[in-house]
Amino acid sequence: MLMTVQDFEAAARTRLDPVHADFIAGGAADEITVRANEEAFRRLRLLPRVLRGSTARTPEITLLGSRARTPVLLSPTAFHKLVCSEGELATARAAAAAGAIMIVSMASTVAVEAIARAARDAGADGDPAPLWFQLYLQPDLEFTEALVRRATAAGCAALVVTVDSPVRGAHERDLRNGFLDLPDGLRCEHMADPRQDGRVRPIAMSPEISWEHLDWLRGITSLPILLKGVLHPEDARLAVRHGADGLVLSNHGGRQLDTVPATIELLPEMYAAVGGRVPIVLDGGVRRGTDVVKALALGASAVGIGRPVMWALAEGGEKGVRRLLELLREEFDQALALCGARGVTDLGPDLVRAPAWGPAPPFPGAEAVRPDGAVS
Ligand SMILES: Cc1cc2nc3c(=O)[nH]c(=O)nc-3n(C[C@H](O)[C@H](O)[C@H](O)COP(=O)(O)O)c2cc1C
Ligand SMILES: CCCCCCC(=O)C(=O)O
Numbered sequence: 001m002l003m004t005v006q007d008f009e010a011a012a013r014t015r016l017d018p019v020h021a022d023f024i025a026g027g028a029a030d031e032i033t034v035r036a037n038e039e040a041f042r043r044l045r046l047l048p049r050v051l052r053g054s055t056a057r058t059p060e061i062t063l064l065g066s067r068a069r070t071p072v073l074l075s076p077t078a079f080h081k082l083v084c085s086e087g088e089l090a091t092a093r094a095a096a097a098a099g100a101i102m103i104v105s106m107a108s109t110v111a112v113e114a115i116a117r118a119a120r121d122a123g124a125d126g127d128p129a130p131l132w133f134q135l136y137l138q139p140d141l142e143f144t145e146a147l148v149r150r151a152t153a154a155g156c157a158a159l160v161v162t163v164d165s166p167v168r169g170a171h172e173r174d175l176r177n178g179f180l181d182l183p184d185g186l187r188c189e190h191m192a193d194p195r196q197d198g199r200v201r202p203i204a205m206s207p208e209i210s211w212e213h214l215d216w217l218r219g220i221t222s223l224p225i226l227l228k229g230v231l232h233p234e235d236a237r238l239a240v241r242h243g244a245d246g247l248v249l250s251n252h253g254g255r256q257l258d259t260v261p262a263t264i265e266l267l268p269e270m271y272a273a274v275g276g277r278v279p280i281v282l283d284g285g286v287r288r289g290t291d292v293v294k295a296l297a298l299g300a301s302a303v304g305i306g307r308p309v310m311w312a313l314a315e316g317g318e319k320g321v322r323r324l325l326e327l328l329r330e331e332f333d334q335a336l337a338l339c340g341a342r343g344v345t346d347l348g349p350d351l352v353r354a355p356a357w358g359p360a361p362p363f364p365g366a367e368a369v370r371p372d373g374a375v376s
Helices: 003-017 018-024 031-043 088-098 112-121 141-153 172-177 210-219 231-239 263-274 288-299 307-338
Strands: 062-065 066-068 072-074 102-104 131-135 159-162 225-226 248-249 280-281 302-305
Touching: 003 018, 003 288, 018 307, 031 141, 031 263, 031 288, 072 102, 072 159, 072 307, 088 102, 088 112, 088 307, 102 112, 112 131, 112 141, 131 141, 141 210, 159 210, 210 225, 248 263, 263 280, 263 288, 288 302, 288 307, 302 307
Parallel strands: 072 302, 102 131, 131 159, 159 225, 225 248, 248 280, 280 302
Antiparallel strands: 062 066
């Protein structure tokens, strides 16, 4: 029985080609950050309030003009057809049914126009949350602009610009497995270049990209822009100054620079840096409803999930992703109730306890300073 995100991971592993399972689960280099993301959530403790007389609870949020029935977003993940023949169409239908914002990856294996149609059709009797579109800014600005226009025309309500990828992270599992390209028959639909008879270009991850490119993007679109992958508080301040409307506090699920901190550990500092001026979406290691509560309590406006969506899609296609989103909603609702909260606005940092780090051990050979300041 599929009761937890972990169950989805185990079930997906039995269905997936092991090379593809590694592509999804893997991260950069020693995968220290991959593990850190989940471990950091596990280390945090919740301190609930009692006797609050709360009855109706609502998980709803409005984020940069997008209304959603859950604070759990689908972070952008590439190549859904690798794990399910319907690919992003299945994911979009499930997200629409759950009223969850789906961030379409620029590296999707279905075009954004078709994804948007699937979401609209699936959400017809409900209230589908809008799609957002993720972008790697390409040095070829004409191509980038055309893609922004396409996503906008398809109805995407925000742009999520991934900024943590001046080069690709060292995905050592993929290198060992020889997984260097999509299998025949699959392609990144958005990289087909109309100026070159539909030839599919590689996605450029370019160290040339700078704040000037963001300024350029700000000038060509009125959609809200979120920057995904800002980790340094000074960059968060710069992002606000350059007109970003939101941040996705993300370390790319540990797939770019290994050994960066867990995102949940960085959240209080990032929240302080932006001072509530723009919303923060956090992703990386969110696996439980209690993780959602912890992130929102520490200042996130919403959270994103990456790998769990791929596992659910591999396990059960559209139905699998629907079940995943439902189980996270149930867990989140139960955690809210147990915290004595009615909704996201009742959550604050007073509900979270972090373990004390304790004093760092002295460097080998360094003089030890005693608590009274004396040097031994
Ligand atoms: C298989 C896979 C593909 C991904 N593709 C993209 C992508 O195309 N663009 C992007 O910005 N991030 C991508 N990411 C990163 C996710 O958006 C997200 O930051 C990360 O998965 C969150 O961590 P989690 O997997 O622990 O939930 C990908 C992650 C995975 C696992
Ligand atoms: C060269 C294609 C890269 C697609 C982007 C996928 C991604 O971000 C990942 O983490 O994997």
